[in-house]
Amino acid sequence: MLQIVFFVLLGMGLFYGLMTGRGDRVFSALMEGAKDGIGLVMDMMGVMAIFCGLMKLLSLSGVTEKLNRIMRKPLRFLMGKVPEEALSYVTMNLSANMLGLGNAATPMGIEAARRLADGDRASNALCMFLVINASSVQLMPSTVVALRMAHGAANPEAVIWPGMIATGISTLFGILCCKWMEKKAWF
């Protein structure tokens, strides 16, 4: 899928550029893009390091356990009968995601998925977990804030509140949709 997107962007861009007599300009855009990409990552690296450092402090101070405890009951309600161990991996994955510690979240998510799987068909609980996970419950969108800072935005943090609302809407809708679909026979 991503292959096609990449091919369309680059291939069609180059082709259309050549056709409209902008061959040189599109090639220099290619070079400029790569160069800007490096500069951008360098600008963002410091900000992301600081955010991840702060989030790590929160996580070490026991915020992760608090989040786990808060999420436990609603998740048990949403996912039905699941092994205790699976539920703790789910909560750990979601709280790591909330804090934006993606590297810590993935292994937990894999453990959770393994324990929730039911043969080669996804169980209702696994679908629910994946949908909640994919609707991204992030408290601090650090990459976006970093990007806005790199561009010198007046209010880099302006995305935080609307982001939380949008995330909340998306997660809620995902859960409802999942609850509704899991009873349907056609999936």
Added chain:
Amino acid sequence: MVLSVFALFCLGYAFVKKVPVYEGFVDGAREGVRTAAGILPSLMVMLAAIRVWEESGLNEALCAFLLPVTEKIGLPAEVVPLMLMRPLSGSGALAMVENIMEKCGPDSRESLLAGVMMGSSETIFYTTAVYLSAAKVKHARHTIFCALMACLAGYIGAILCCP
């Protein structure tokens, strides 16, 4: 302001909880640096491809084509390619947000909306594939559909709360 208060809270709370503040911070920072370095190749390549797409005039043509429809629902046409890219690739989407900020300025509504959309959804296809293949599950059933619906709801939420 908000960010300084947040930073002070993290630091103070960790201190009260007797967390090794310096070591913890460095550990987290290491992870942040690793994440940023990890996305470098794909972000760089995607940004290059998007710049070509932009420079060729195709993006402009696409936006002009979409504008009559998107205008009615209060959606800037520039954001539409990002909405399509977001579920497919994190670095691709980030490169698109970068492109929008470059073009419209970081304080424009387009950039705010792009940032909110970026932060409120996930790389659905990639993460789902990772977890499903780890669990050796072949039939994802309604997962992808519901995740895409959730993503769409998030986009609508983003449009509603970025007037």
